[in-house]
Amino acid sequence: MAPPRRVARGFGFLRGRLMANHGSILLSQSLLRLSTVVVCSAVFWAGLFLLFFEGFRFLDDYVQVTNEIVEYLFSVFFLSLLIMLLASTGIILYASLFRSREAYFLLATPAPEDRVFSHKFIEAMAFSSWGFLLLGSPMMVAYGITSMAPWPFYPIALAFHLAFVAIPGGVGAVAAILLANLLPRQRKTVLVGSGVLVVAGLAYTGLQVWTTPGSTLSSEWMNALLGRLEFSTNHLLPSRWIAAGLLRSARGEWGDGLFYLMVTASHAMLAYLAAAVVARDLYRVGYGRVLGGRSARRHFGWYGADAAFHRLFGFIAEPIRLLILKDLRTFRRDPTQWSQFLIFFGLLAFYFVNIRRLGYDVQSPYFRNLLGFLNLAVTALILSTFTSRFIFPMLSLEGRNLWLLGLFPVPRRSIIWGKFAFAAGISLVATEVLILLSGLMLKVGGVMLALHAAIVAVLCFGLSAISVGLGARLPNLREEDPSKIAAGFGGTLNLLVSLAFIVLVIGPPAVLSHLYFAGRGSDIYQVIGRRSEGVLHTRLLLAAGVSLLVGAVATIVPMRIGIRAFERMEC
Known part of the structure; x- marks a missing residue:
């Protein structure tokens, strides 16, 4: 056995070289x-x-x-x-x-x-x-x-x-x-x-x-x-x-x-x-x-849930359904993924449940609207973190076994759409429940609650498509650690695109509703109050249309890019 001092110096030298190499890579390539x-x-x-x-x-x-x-x-x-x-x-x-x-x-x-x-x-x-x-x-x-x-x-x-x-x-x-x-x-x-x-x-x-x-x-x-x-x-x-x-x-x-x-x-x-x-x-x-x-x-205890999944989504082609089920099993068998998922969204749900105890339900409509959109933005940011951390590396983690996907009796585009269905399904269930809970606790009203739910759906589809599409376009098949894949160039670009998409989707309706509620206490509003509410609903409808258009572009374009790259990839 080597002397303790020599071993300590050796590990110190190893840590120093690792830090120096990592720093040089960051400065030169990332x-x-x-x-x-x-x-x-x-x-x-x-x-x-x-x-x-x-x-x-x-x-x-x-x-x-x-x-x-x-x-x-x-x-x-x-x-x-x-x-x-x-x-x-x-x-x-x-x-x-x-x-x-x-x-x-x-x-x-x-x-x-x-x-x-x-x-x-x-x-x-x-x-x-x-x-x-x-x-x-x-x-x-x-x-x-x-x-x-x-x-x-x-x-x-x-x-x-x-x-x-x-x-x-x-x-x-x-x-x-x-x-x-x-x-x-x-x-x-x-x-x-x-x-x-x-x-x-x-x-x-x-x-x-x-x-x-x-x-x-x-x-x-x-x-x-x-x-x-x-x-x-x-x-x-x-x-x-x-x-x-x-x-x-x-x-x-x-x-x-x-x-x-x-x-x-x-x-x-x-x-x-x-x-x-x-x-x-x-x-x-x-x-x-x-x-x-x-x-x-x-492994035991989940066969009933898997059978229920097959029956519930019987309208999806069976090969694609099996691929989605494979991703679900991988997700639940990896404690790193579902534990962080539960921590992030569980703490957010805990906060939403206690909103009324914080006194926001007795505040003015202006503060309820402001807090509602802030909660929406926080939910979107957590969702973007989840998709960038876990959805983007999905194809890269196939690694050396990626050739097996090429042998499946299904088109390659169907494999990409299966990944998208898995990501969008999980995120949609979690975020819709949270945002509806937030709206009910804040008493934002039926119109704003429906608007928030629609925006969350657009965000789920768009963020899932961005992560899946860019993950297929910029895979890292040599790395086995998902955190390192997400922290690379492709993962960083995916996070930046996701943040820009969130701003474009939430921004228009948030700004319009903020301006409306900010002027609600003025003298002008007392004269044209009901007419201004109709104008607000019209403008919110237009803003929702803009958000829907942005969401459609963010869903279709990355998926087409990813499908085209995956079909050309040599497995």
């Missing part, structure tokens, strides 16, 4: 991707900063117990991120440690198991924690500005963030290694069970908020809400340490702030040390059990 990521991240960061800034200003102007409320908000916020980081890091580490080719190669080298684990742990933390920094940093900057915190608060806040992410990382690593050793064949069952527990916890918390007595934002309602969220301020939770430390640091209480920082950092080091010890003793054993259990997997 400038579009790099610039897109930078611009989108900056816009997203600025939007979150403005949201948090206005929220803290609202608390400072209208609520007297600002510090107490902020402490509860911080505790709930970081507790939610703690749970999400625990799940994401555990899933990424399990895939990196037990399913990657690099791990297979590294375990064959003289490197100790804990050094291999350390290398993969740093990689997984980089992938799972950047989103936490992107979400947490605008909140910290906004709070620091509104509370007029001294400048040392900002580097201390960064140190808190870096220490905090290592705690769920270490716990998730221990869970992943124990899962491989104790339940090597039931990882999906454990993942489903964990997801059910998380959803149950969110539902319970939402029910507590929903049933809080008193009118929204009143002192009675606020006191009752703080009492029900008191569990997040338990002194044994890391979310409590970071919340208390940030608040103390913002007030200039450096002794208490540094104390909580040391508590967080020491537990982060303890979590990593525990994970390294577990990896040293159990990583190789668990790897062998995972490999030994793959050949004995059994």
